[in-house]
Amino acid sequence: MLFRGEPMEVMARVLEAQSVLCDQLEAVADSLPNAVDSETCFRLAAVMKVLVTEAHRFKEAVVYPLFEARFADRIEMPAIIARLRSEHAEDETYAQELAEALTAGRRNMVENPEAMGYMLRAFFRGLRRQVAFEREQLGAYVALQ
Template identity: 45%
Template sequence: MTALNDRQADGAARDAVEVMQRAHMAELALCDRLEEIADSLPNGLDRRKCILAARALGPTMAKIHRFEEHRIFPHFCMRLGHSVESGKTIERLTNEHLEDEGYAAELRDALRSAARHGEADSPETLGFMLRGYFGAVRRHVAFERDHVIALLVPAG
């Protein structure tokens, strides 16, 4: 019975990882769009791009994070035998999720304002916010890929 349970757990982990990988691709595509906006500042602001990016920073990201926290992280901890290290890693990633969500809300407001006015109140500030956000998200995704996913879905 244990072998069957192990296979079921492995299958559930693989299924969750597939969802997470698709979510990572969406997050990285959003980072690319945010970088395009940052690169267009101060004079080439595209209102439509700002609106679409602001929408993408909405509740979907929180749903992705809750999915990871409830479906991926338990598999990760189980794979590492619920070690102190796995607990610290999960705590770090969960805190990053909360920070990213708070920062995304501020960025969403700034992008909406820029779209509404046709220009950023402060292009330097908006550029700094955009670059800070997409840089942090890219690092977070890279860590999850290299450490969490790699452990759950070994090569081969």
């Protein structure tokens, strides 16, 4: 259901879902080094892998071509889209590694809380920057309709 509907409405829902994921990952990072609920970690790992991959596919197949067409007069748009696609590849690799780390520990334990906190923060901070930028572009796109 998240990926069905008018492209810009879907994009807004995707960005909101990514923001919620970032908030949840931050809550886990903030709870370290205390015990972490393994069910939460498993759920976040599963959601993260699917959401990140599917959101990227949707953006690359549907949204970015719309942005490129709408902002064809902006000579920087091809470079922006290329950068976002490159970030997607990095995000997907990092999301996979983070998901493995979230599910690798023993029940309610994180073997290296400092490393886990670093991984979580690096991932959600990068994703938040991307969401903020895409919200800005989405707002500009909608305003010009």
